[in-house]
Amino acid sequence: xxxxxxxxxxQVERVHEASLGILENVGMLVRNEKxxxxxxxxxxxxxxxxKMVKFPREVVEKARQTFVPTYTFTAQDPKFDxxxxxxxxxxxxxxxxxxxxxxxxxxxxxxxxxxxxxxAYLINELPGFDVFSIxxxxxxxxEGQFSMSRFYPALKNCKKPVRSNTPNMEDLKIVLxxxxxxxxxxxxxxxxxxxxHHYCPVVSPLTFDVESTEAVIYLTEQGLPVYGTxxxxxxxxxxxxLMGTLTLxxxxxxxxxxxxxxxxxxxxxxxAVLSTxxxxxxxxxxxxxxxxxxxxxxxxxxxxxxxxxxxxxIGLTNAHSNDAQSGYxxxxxxxxxxxxxxxxxxxxxxxxxxxxxxxxxxxxxNEIALMLKRMKKGYEYSEENLCLDLIAKIGPGGSYxxxxxxxxxxxxxxxxxxxxxxxxxxxxxxxxxxxxxxRAMKEANKILSKPNKSRFTEELDAKVxxxxxxxxxxxxxxxx
Amino acid sequence: MLVVIDGQxxxxxxxxxxSVQDIYDAVVAFDIEKVVALVKxxxxxxxxxxxxxxxxxxxxxxxxxxxxTEGEFxxxxxxxxxxxxxxxxxVLKPLLSQGESTKKGTIIIGxxxxxxxxxxxxxxxxxxxxxxxxxxxxxxDVDTEKFLATAKERNADIICMSALLTTTMPFMEVTVKxxxxxxxxxKTMVGGAPVSEDFATKIGADGWxxxxxxxVETARxxxxx
Numbered sequence: 001x002x003x004x005x006x007x008x009x010x011q012v013e014r015v016h017e018a019s020l021g022i023l024e025n026v027g028m029l030v031r032n033e034k035x036x037x038x039x040x041x042x043x044x045x046x047x048x049x050x051k052m053v054k055f056p057r058e059v060v061e062k063a064r065q066t067f068v069p070t071y072t073f074t075a076q077d078p079k080f081d082x083x084x085x086x087x088x089x090x091x092x093x094x095x096x097x098x099x100x101x102x103x104x105x106x107x108x109x110x111x112x113x114x115x116x117x118x119x120a121y122l123i124n125e126l127p128g129f130d131v132f133s134i135x136x137x138x139x140x141x142x143e144g145q146f147s148m149s150r151f152y153p154a155l156k157n158c159k160k161p162v163r164s165n166t167p168n169m170e171d172l173k174i175v176l177x178x179x180x181x182x183x184x185x186x187x188x189x190x191x192x193x194x195x196x197h198h199y200c201p202v203v204s205p206l207t208f209d210v211e212s213t214e215a216v217i218y219l220t221e222q223g224l225p226v227y228g229t230x231x232x233x234x235x236x237x238x239x240x241x242l243m244g245t246l247t248l249x250x251x252x253x254x255x256x257x258x259x260x261x262x263x264x265x266x267x268x269x270x271x272a273v274l275s276t277x278x279x280x281x282x283x284x285x286x287x288x289x290x291x292x293x294x295x296x297x298x299x300x301x302x303x304x305x306x307x308x309x310x311x312x313x314i315g316l317t318n319a320h321s322n323d324a325q326s327g328y329x330x331x332x333x334x335x336x337x338x339x340x341x342x343x344x345x346x347x348x349x350x351x352x353x354x355x356x357x358x359x360x361x362x363x364x365x366n367e368i369a370l371m372l373k374r375m376k377k378g379y380e381y382s383e384e385n386l387c388l389d390l391i392a393k394i395g396p397g398g399s400y401x402x403x404x405x406x407x408x409x410x411x412x413x414x415x416x417x418x419x420x421x422x423x424x425x426x427x428x429x430x431x432x433x434x435x436x437x438x439r440a441m442k443e444a445n446k447i448l449s450k451p452n453k454s455r456f457t458e459e460l461d462a463k464v465x466x467x468x469x470x471x472x473x474x475x476x477x478x479x480x
Numbered sequence: 481m482l483v484v485i486d487g488q489x490x491x492x493x494x495x496x497x498x499s500v501q502d503i504y505d506a507v508v509a510f511d512i513e514k515v516v517a518l519v520k521x522x523x524x525x526x527x528x529x530x531x532x533x534x535x536x537x538x539x540x541x542x543x544x545x546x547x548x549t550e551g552e553f554x555x556x557x558x559x560x561x562x563x564x565x566x567x568x569x570x571v572l573k574p575l576l577s578q579g580e581s582t583k584k585g586t587i588i589i590g591x592x593x594x595x596x597x598x599x600x601x602x603x604x605x606x607x608x609x610x611x612x613x614x615x616x617x618x619x620x621d622v623d624t625e626k627f628l629a630t631a632k633e634r635n636a637d638i639i640c641m642s643a644l645l646t647t648t649m650p651f652m653e654v655t656v657k658x659x660x661x662x663x664x665x666x667k668t669m670v671g672g673a674p675v676s677e678d679f680a681t682k683i684g685a686d687g688w689x690x691x692x693x694x695x696v697e698t699a700r701x702x703x704x705x
Contacts, residue, residue: 167645167647203596203597209596211594233599235556236599236602278599280554281551281555282691283599283600283603284691285599285673355673
């Protein structure tokens with residue numbers, strides 16, 4: 001598949017050059033002490049007083065030499081391991097929403113660890129999703145168990161790669177302890193680290209924070225999987241032009257990538273973004289806007305220039321329900337990103353610009369994910385696929401319905417949706433005119449009403465619960 | 481786009497009124513230099529200072545607020561008008577008599593400890609200024625001690641706290657509690673994407689709003705005498 005190009009090679013190189021210029025002349029504010037020391041040791045000009053760091057271009061270019069082209073998400077079950085780039089986009093749930101749309105009442109409320117257990121199981125079963133980024137926070141978390149109340153129900157109920165963040169080093173280390181316990185030993189865990197860490201260490205414009213940066217440094221040192229997302233917001237934290245925001249965001253990616261390569265040359269990277277354009281009428285955050293897709297397309301083109309996997313939070317919506325807006329925002333932005341060659345789509349299950357998880361939205365996004373994967377699979381060009389013999393055999397006026405060729409391909413050539421309707425109107429009316437949302441909730445109910453075969457074994461669960469006292473239950477508990 | 485009001489004058493408005501109207505127009509046209517120059521001219525002419533203030537500067541900001549509400553003005557236009565208004569106010573400040581109020585109230589604002597995300601806070605800060613409040617913006621990562629010390633020093637009316645991260649929200653409660661414990665006559669407002677009305681009620685904050693314009697309304701309500 002040839003990818004969409006927005007820029008000429010000269011223009012791509014100019015954006016890169018301009019980004020180097022920003023890092024060299026404007027620099028970045030680095031609030032994290034360890035990062036300041038790493039930058040100073042590796043050739044940056046560091047002012048320890050003002051915490052300003054300037055990056056000579058040869059320092060960034062040196063870091064670029066050790067970029068690697070792949071990134072692997074490891075899973076508890078090796079059959080779910082997935083490496084980018086590949087022949088399909090990697091689809092990930094959207095994460096860390098504080099709220100959930102209650103599946104019974106349809107009202108928004110704070111999410112709990114039990115919601116996380118239900119969501120984890122649902123994502124485990126939906127084939128469009130490759131990685132479960134823990135969708136919500138857990139409002140019922142006991143004191144001191146903010147992160148455990150998220151990672152335990154997630155890992156207990158989902159064998160796909162689990163991804164999320166932690167608010168501080170203490171929580172990060174407890175989560176890694178949980179990983180080692182599940183793996184059997186620290187050594188076993190290091191061989192197959194199935195918790196994938198994600199942070200936003202860069203706060204635009206051009207600032208490294210304290211805590212997230214600390215976590216990125218630690219995980220990179222340890223050789224554990226971690227990547228960051230760059231999130232400029234045009235008009236607010238970056239220039240109100242697509243080119244200006246692309247260049248600033250690209251500089252921020254290079255700043256973060258340089259830090260990681262200084263710590264461990266060859267550390268895998270993802271050029272991940274959530275570059276948005278603010279709605280200047282009110283200042284509203286607009287991740288569902290078409291410009292988010294346009295920004296992703298351009299960043300992906302830059303990622304290809306650097307030969308690193310790309311993606312980000314793409315396919316989010318500002319809509320508060322599963323209406324037309326939620327569909328076209330997710331659909332249009334992900335399609336654009338796919339055509340530009342993006343590898344990673346953090347897109348599933350969230351409404352209201354990352355504020356609330358919705359079970360129906362997750363099921364609908366699963367179907368969108370399957371469509372994106374179909375597009376990426378593409379035409380499979382071959383002489384055989386031209387079907388010239390068959391066309392000659394059937395001739396004008398015949399039918400392809402009852403050929404072996406059709407029988408062979410009928411289950412694989414097209415996406416066979418469970419949510420999209422293809423019935424005649426009368427049949428649909430007879431069923432009570434169900435919309436996409438009600439069909440999606442029916443599907444969620446079907447999945448979640450069955451026992452979870454991927455749950456921890458009783459033995460493993462007893463071991464985990466024995467090791468960490470006072471854990472939330474973390475089990476699937478579903479009824480509509 | 482610059483929108484300039486056509487300063488149509490009625491017969492009964494005298495020359496003085498007309499000049500104050502020019503100040504009003506310059507604020508609505510975001511022309512900082514012109515506002516400053518016009519205010520200086522009026523002061524030299526001996527125009528009543530409180531007329532310059534209420535009919536010129538503050539009156540213009542009411543118009544700006546109205547245009548924003550109607551969707552005609554965008555946020556940056558409101559910001560620029562507020563800057564023009566403030567520039568004019570700086571010229572007047574030394575001339576205002578003791579107790580003559582130039583402001584609707586004093587607000588201390590910042591993101592809470594551990595939180596560096598300040599887009600929303602900046603938006604609220606700017607809109608509060610636009611609405612005539614004196615705003616002391618403490619920036620990001622502000623702890624309880626700093627909020628309280630500044631509030632006491634500036635004799636503030638409201639402390640506004642912002643958080644984007646759910647992990648930093650508990651610091652809002654810490655500050656609200658400290659105010660209660662010290663028996664301070666201060667209102668508190670909380671906001672930010674994850675901050676709900678329920679949460680605000682639970683921690684005992686006096687005000688909450690889902691967005692920046694609502695925050696201004698809430699502040700007006702809380703400071704109404």
